[in-house]
Amino acid sequence: METLISEDVWNTVGPLLETRGGVVQAAIAYLGADAPKILRLEAQDTLVFDGSDANLVAGAVNPDAVGAYLTAGCRCFSLPGLHAKMLVSSDPPMALVGSANLSRHSRDHLAEAVIQTDNPDVMEAVAAQIRLWSRDGTPVDDTWVARARTLYRESPPGAPRREPTPEPRRARLWVTVQNSTSRELPEAVSAAEAAAWQGMPRGLNRVRSLELNPGEDQVVREGDVMVSVWTPGGDVTPRGNRKVEPWAIVDTVVPGEPTRGVPPYAVLVSNSTAPPPDGQGNQGRVRAARHDGGLVRGDTVRAGSLHQ
Numbered sequence: 001m002e003t004l005i006s007e008d009v010w011n012t013v014g015p016l017l018e019t020r021g022g023v024v025q026a027a028i029a030y031l032g033a034d035a036p037k038i039l040r041l042e043a044q045d046t047l048v049f050d051g052s053d054a055n056l057v058a059g060a061v062n063p064d065a066v067g068a069y070l071t072a073g074c075r076c077f078s079l080p081g082l083h084a085k086m087l088v089s090s091d092p093p094m095a096l097v098g099s100a101n102l103s104r105h106s107r108d109h110l111a112e113a114v115i116q117t118d119n120p121d122v123m124e125a126v127a128a129q130i131r132l133w134s135r136d137g138t139p140v141d142d143t144w145v146a147r148a149r150t151l152y153r154e155s156p157p158g159a160p161r162r163e164p165t166p167e168p169r170r171a172r173l174w175v176t177v178q179n180s181t182s183r184e185l186p187e188a189v190s191a192a193e194a195a196a197w198q199g200m201p202r203g204l205n206r207v208r209s210l211e212l213n214p215g216e217d218q219v220v221r222e223g224d225v226m227v228s229v230w231t232p233g234g235d236v237t238p239r240g241n242r243k244v245e246p247w248a249i250v251d252t253v254v255p256g257e258p259t260r261g262v263p264p265y266a267v268l269v270s271n272s273t274a275p276p277p278d279g280q281g282n283q284g285r286v287r288a289a290r291h292d293g294g295l296v297r298g299d300t301v302r303a304g305s306l307h308q
Contacts, residue, residue, distance in 0.1 A: 006113040009100045010038045013114070022091030025130045027084045030055065032103025033154075035065040036072070039087075039102055043073030048133045051078030051140065056151040063148035065102075066140060077137030078144070084133075085114075088126040093118050095126045132221070172224045176210065185209060185265075192252040192267045199251075200269060208248070210266045217255045217264030224250040226268060246270050 005012050017024065017040065024041060027048040032038075041047055047069055055061045069076055086097040098114025100106050117123070138144070185193075189209050196207045210228060212220065220226075228245040248268035256264035 001118060003116045004113060005096075005098075005116055006111075008107075009098065009112045009114055010102075010107040013096060013116075014038060014040075016092060016094070017089060020089055020091055022089055022093075024087060024089045025127055026087035027079075027082060027130045027133050028087070028100075028102050029083050029085060030060040030101040030103060031062055031065045032101070032105060033062045033065055034104040034107075035062065035102035036068040038104070038107055041069050041072060041074040045074045046077070046130060046134055047074055048077045048079050048082060048130060048137055050080055050082040051138075051144070051148065052080035053151055054080075056148050057153055059152065059154050061148070061152075062154075063145050063152050066148065067142070067145045070140065070142065070145065075134070076140040077134045078140055079133050079137035082133065082137075084129075086126055086130075088123050088130065093120075093123065095119070095123045097126065172221075174220065174224060174226045175229065176226060177229055183211070186254070186257075186262050189254050189265045189267065192254050192265075196251040196267050196269050204249075204269045204271050206248075206270045207251070208268050208270070210268055212256075212264040212266055214256060214258065214263065217253050217266075220250055220253055220266055222250055222252060226250060226266065 023044045023046075024039075025046040026039070026041070028039075029050045031049050049061060049066075051061050051066065056063070066076055085100055086095065088095040095117050096114045098112065100110075100112040100114060106112055193207050193209060200207070210226065226248050228248070248270035250266050251269045252267040254265040254267065256262055
């Protein structure tokens with residue numbers, strides 16, 4: 001059942017979770033000083049928020065609230081750029097997706113709304129997304145809280161909230177080997193390629209698909225950056241004299257179908273003349289330190305630099 005809660009969101013939701021018997025996972029961008037009183041989180045629970053320096057300076061995330069959650073045993077993660085407000089509870093079984101931050105200002109002064117549902121598919125989707133964000137985020141501990149307190153600037157009562165300056169989004173960089181194959185593309189991959197052509201970002205002019213190893217569709221995500229090293233003849237060790245494909249952005253990840261023997265794929269969009277994102281302007285060659293035949297996680301690169 002789906003229900004819209006548009007009046008007194010936290011005063012309605014909070015009591016529902018006070019006597020809960022299960023685990024709560026939450027991704028809520030901003031935390032006020034009263035967050036632990038508004039939503040009780042404890043051992044085994046998870047909270048992801050945007051604890052970037054910009055948000056701390058803007059007073060959007062209160063370090064004392066984070067510290068209280070840590071003391072209660074909640075696992076906390078900071079993910080810059082997070083703007084979601086959602087949670088999922090196993091008992092009572094429900095997911096909430098809406099606009100409300102964990103703050104007294106949100107609870108008492110803003111017109112907020114959330115959708116509450118006990119649909120199992122929606123609940124699992126929310127839980128899976130929060131797990132991904134927690135994996136991408138930085139684990140928060142007492143050292144993080146101590147540093148955050150030196151940056152935090154509380155807004156005076158009645159003052160308008162300062163909007164934080166967005167930090168550049170950071171993309172993950174992967175390096176993988178590539179060789180030619182005569183395998184026919186699955187229908188789902190061909191459809192994803194066609195959709196990628198339709199939504200091609202400005203400055204890019206190529207779509208191609210890369211066959212992934214089993215399980216790699218669980219770690220590669222849309223927006224990641226991939227550099228492919230050609231290794232003819234099945235050689236899985238990219239050497240210094242191997243040709244390198246221009247960097248590409250993962251547009252779509254098409255899951256595999258193990259029962260039918262269909263591997264997962266990543267549909268990539270790129271500029272056919274762009275150099276690898278090594279920061280040095282080197283074109284066409286790289287030297288790899290190690291490789292095991294699968295994906296190698298590399299340093300992150302600023303997504304904003306990819307179109308320069």
